[in-house]
Amino acid sequence: MRRRTDLLFVTAAILATTAPALAADRHRISIAPGRLGEAAIALGRQTGVSIGMSDQSLAGLPTKGLSGKMSLDGALKRLLDGTGVKARRIAANTWRLERGRSQSPYRPRASSSIAAKAATQADPVKIIVTASKRDTPLPRYAGMVEALDNSVFTSAEAANGSATLLARIASLSSTHAGNGRNKLFIRAIADSGVAGPTQATTGQYLGDMRLNYAAPDPDLKLYDVGRVEVLEGPQGTLYGAGSLGGVIRIMPNAPNLGDYGGQMSAGVSVTQHGDLGGDLSAALNMPIVAEKLALRLVGYGVQEGGYIDDVTRDMDDVNRVRTWGGRTALRFAPDENWTIDLNGVYQHIAGDDAQYADRSVGRLDRASAVTQPYSSDYVLGNLRIELQWDSLRFVSSTGFVRHELTESYDATQPEGAPALFRQYNKVDIFSTENRLVRDLDNGLGWILGASYLQSTSDIQRSLTSFGTATVLPEIIPNVPVFGRGVPAPATGVRNKVKEATLFGEASFEPVQGLIATIGGRLTNSRLSGAALDPIAALSSADLARAEAQADRNETIFLPSASLLTDAIPDITLYARFQRGFRPGGLAVDDQRVRRYQNDRVSTFELGFRKGAPGRDPFALSANVAYTDWRDIQADVTDRIGLPTTANIGDGRIYTIEGRIVLRPLPALTLDGSFIYNDSKLSRPAQFLRALSFDGESLSLPNVANLGGRLAADYRIALAGDTDLHVNGAARYVGKSRLGVGPILGQTQGDYIDTSLTTSLRRGPLQYSLSLTNLLDSDGNRFSLGTPFDLRSDYYTPLRPRTVRLGIDFAF
Template identity: 80%
Template sequence: MGRKADLLFVTALAITSAAPAHGADRQIISIAPGRLGEATIALARQTRTSIGMSDQSLAGIRTPAVTGTLSVEAALKRLLKGSGATARRIDGATWRIVRTRPALPASAPAPIPAAPAQDQPEAQIVVTASKRETPLFRYAGMVEALDSRAFSSGEAAGGTATLLARVASLSSTHAGAGRNKLFIRAIADSGVAGPTQATTGQYLGDMRLNYAAPDPDLKLYDVGRVEVLEGPQGTLYGAGSLGGIIRIMPNAPNLGEMGGQVSAGLSATQHGDPGGDLSATLNLPIVAEKLALRVVGYGVQEGGYIDDVNRGKEDVNRTRTWGGRAALRFAPDDDWTIDINGVYQRIEGDDAQYATRSVGRLERASAVAQPYRSDYLLGNIRLEKQWDSLRFVSSTGFVRHDLSESYDATQPGGPPALFRQRNEVDIFSTENRLVRDLDNGLGWILGGSYLQSTSKIYRSLTGFGAALIQPEVLPGVPVFGRGQPAAATGVRNSVKEATLFGEASFEPVRGLIATFGGRLTNSRLSGEALDPVAALSSADLARAEAQADRSETIFLPSASLLTDAIPNVTLYARFQQGFRPGGLAVDDQRVRRFQNDRISTLEAGFRMGIPGRDRIALSGNIAYTDWRDIQADVTDRIGLPTTANIGDGRLYTLEGRIVARATRTLTLDSSIIYNDSRLTRPAAFIRALSYDNKSLSVPNVANLGGRVAFDYRTSIDDLTNVHLSGSARYVGKSRLGVGPILGQTQGDYVDTSLSASVTRGPVQYSLSLTNLFDSDGNRFSLGTPFDLNTDYYTPLRPRTLRIGVDFAF
């Protein structure tokens, strides 16, 4: 009956839904005299459009200055006047520049045929997450840029899982949607969730999404672009960007044209329940050229596939997500833009995502259900003022993130027991910066920011036995039985950060760019125990809280050298630092302080060609990272998540990527990452866990990862386009934690996907298949932290088929 009800629910979802709108309108445009390649980069950035070229030799054509409040079409006409080229409009946000007369003599080799117009890549990739909108070929570092073409409605429903499938250097703990920890490169602390700050910074536009909490896993509907910058990124993004940052840029309201899109999908998971997704996007100009509203709403259900044989229940790990975004844009004149944004999302997981190999594939035997819930709320206002090449940007906002989790705490031979943990995180942040964008990535940025974050972790233990006297599970915590909860010791951590930062790039000699920057941060930290158990000493509590109340000032320098003196080749070297402030954690029902940690990375790399633009694009990077006083979320002797400094470590990372346009319609993409990590100076309690004098690796760092993919796009006629894509990603071996108790291995699996779509006019039909070979790979080896000896594993979602339809208007 349950599956029939789910099927009816999913069928109802498929009747309606929605996605991004497209359109053009008059905007403030300011382009200096130069060449067409640079001019189209600037125009695409200022108008948030995609501008491609059928022939890259057009990039060298001289162009005049273009300024004023113009439509994209009018600006392109001015740029191309007398150039022998013209612009063709593909859709509301895509243009293609083609020649109107032959560029080569008859004896010259024929140029490579252009890709279909609607799929032509941008003339250049601009790294907007650099906050100075740097062209990719002049950015010193590893970056992955995914534009709106990368996300179908089905992939948008996957949220962070879609990014994991596309970026080889990005990894996750896979504890469940809304409760995962994300890692970039090999900068990972551990797999359990304690009070420590994330190693990866996440942003929606200029607004910070997370602090001392897991990935909120926002769905990617109506998103124009996602950039993943490898870290550390301490100069521009401050604390919590040790591994790097993920910046999601949603489509902004269009001031001149009404539009929208509806999308829906049905999915079937082998060995499990059906699922479905729907979305709706509407762009509504309120006052032409002045005021517009853009609204996105969505709902996603992921069918369960884990059976609990002890409780006699099937497919217990079903997850539901619903939420939306609203954005209001006001452009009072040619120089000012004001954006007000709001986000809400709720995730409900019926049960945990893990299984037990000794019980059976996709099965476990739990005494109680272990549901979880994530509520996420964000509000933000952004102001931008433009003076030619000078920009002022101010972003201020508030985040409330509540995550409730539960773990099976049943002891051998005892009655069922459930441990609950609720993490309430409040973030207020504001950043104000002045930016000077000069040609080819030169210029400077100067800014200041203030952040205040408070994290409160509440804990309780509930026994379900009939007797009033129960076996002790947590020292000092009574077990009342009969479903009555008893409070366990929790913790509150608060941090206030005031920051000044700056960065500047200059060209001392032609073809050599030097960049220097720094960030000065003063952090005021405080902490206290919440609901301390009676067994805790008042003196110990007072001492720990006194240690937590302190002020720290830290300076993070950065420097890089880059040369593009070799045509179509970029060489760079970079030094960058990052840090995380300390705080309080509960260890064995005692409150203890953990210190801040600091990371320094020296890297060198190269880049040849631009992915999607050139026939062959290559990039590579080698990095050495020194990590001091590593903060890691671990488990204490009882099994509770806690945070401690586990010592010093070092990491070597080697990365490479090649993107080849095999034909005008087919692109091949492959990447690889190798990590070698060691705890060079483990903390005393960690050294005690080292057995047989074996060296210890940094937790959750896979030794090897890689991805291969293809993308095929073609046109059948003027109205019909076909898109095929597929990928396979390998995730290497890693360990859950340090020592023999948390030394379980995980990873060493291949995840695969295949998708196809046909677009005819405003309608698109799609079909996708994930986990083609129905792999049972282990993504995460932790089940319940109260039992670290059972062979728990978190399997890949079994083979899943999705059918979808999108309609744009």
């Protein structure tokens, strides 16, 4: 785990509801064996003091359990025995845990064979699933979850954003239209490869704030992020609409109330067959009022070098992408019970040109008549309030998102003048959630909450021809072609959704070793839609009828239930059922406005888990699931080739997945995972039935039949304060189809992606060397080029072999 200094403060105020305690007072203390981070939190709550640490790497050290009545001094001494960590008192009721001089950030000090033996024989680390909203211990969470802590996110991986998550998690997949334009899928819940007005199948969150709705992945960079959790879905009870496949929850590091500090990073990269790239980031933590008020700032800029050449326009490396942005967080803790966070995010992505190539032209070449730039602007503001007392916790999160995405497609027709189709998607999201939670250390407890969400999505379209002839041929039916670079509007659409929700979940233990969880979510959705810039051929009666169909109310109840047992030592067995849904809306189909219905998912799964990945010598998990998907919403192409949305029928998905993590040596971790999907459109809609052959069902789009990952991670402390970290990984992405039917039936996938990273840390400096796509494979990530030409052999190649040199400095 990389060393972080004062910038990364595991927790700045861990306070109980009782009066501040003296170190000599005796308290009844009960703390299970686990990690130092969670143990410090528990000790602070049970004794009424503030316990923090200025080095994030200390949080993962294994600790022994405590039980009995003892003083704070005695508890700290026993808790830190054998870890090499020292406790320093900095105020009457405030303590800080600090690294001993000779201690490595990767392993406890082994000055005593007894201490080392105690550390290795400690019970499995107590990993907490915070995305469950009830802070559930991993052994008592019924479902598949991947938790990535900050040891994953080197500056190179942080610069890659969502691509880092894709490289680490076998069940996560994506389209590859370009940064900020992609759709993320979990497990095999994938609707299509093109982007239309339908809601995402995967819910994405920054803390408690929703990131997306009817728009692609914003692809926020992962700088200064402490943890990412991926919960496989559906997650309808806790997260509502748009979590059919699951949830990705990014947890940025919170402001440190006690210490000033920061970190900077810089890197330069070179891509084979391409040009140079680079990245730069800085983070700064500033306490304003000690232990009361602090500000945290993060800023970054990333340039990804291009590697696609356009032979028609005689241009090299046209697909450069530039990203810059930042985050700001202000934390106010007026007393031991209240925490108030004000967060802001801004990110801008600019792609110079499209990311695809044409095999008929060359491996990394294409022939386009026009430049196809795209851009994404993302703004988020969020206010989060938390009140803690006894075992109850109240959380209120309210915020606003504006996401603007501009895309361009080459609309040039054979023997025609150059033409460009533009689509502008603006999404506004207002959401608020208020919940009351009772957390218990054993995974029991309950949650009760209410939420309200309002989302407005505007999709506007235009066609621009650069022809100079007096009369130009029609490209899109009934859309004028003016020529000479003058844009003509095409029909767009507006969708508005208002959702009011009540939800609850409770876990109880009817018999020892058996945990039952039941929950439900009641949602009322008010839907409305309208056409934007309708073409002249659309009559007022057609528009009025479509908008009347879109204006409606839907009420849906999403139940969930699970059974879990940990009666067998170190083994968890579970069975789970849950539902999810997405509301309907309006779409443009052949320049007409049409309604599509909501879709619904029901998933049954069985699984087991043994050990804690990466910390126990042996950890194993596996899961089998069956998903029934009704009235599937899919972004398809209409008769003209433009993106639209329709209900394509009913489908079913069988999924088998597993993961094994071995630690043959204290410094070496081996990690292997796989996922197998068998998906079918079992009852296609009427307009698709002609595409099936002899009654054979169609496969669902963008679902790879097989995926897997192998990785090795080696961390060792060298002489002095020097540490070496080496990580190598290979990921296989199986075959899938771009869409439903022969028009979008191009195959994609069936490639192996590889990477190797080495870093050397000496004191506050870290030097790194990373290589991606070691084999320089040109595997096809995505088969869509432009929707105006679905016959050419377009493909989106992997980024060619790339080398990056980086340096990080913490202060």
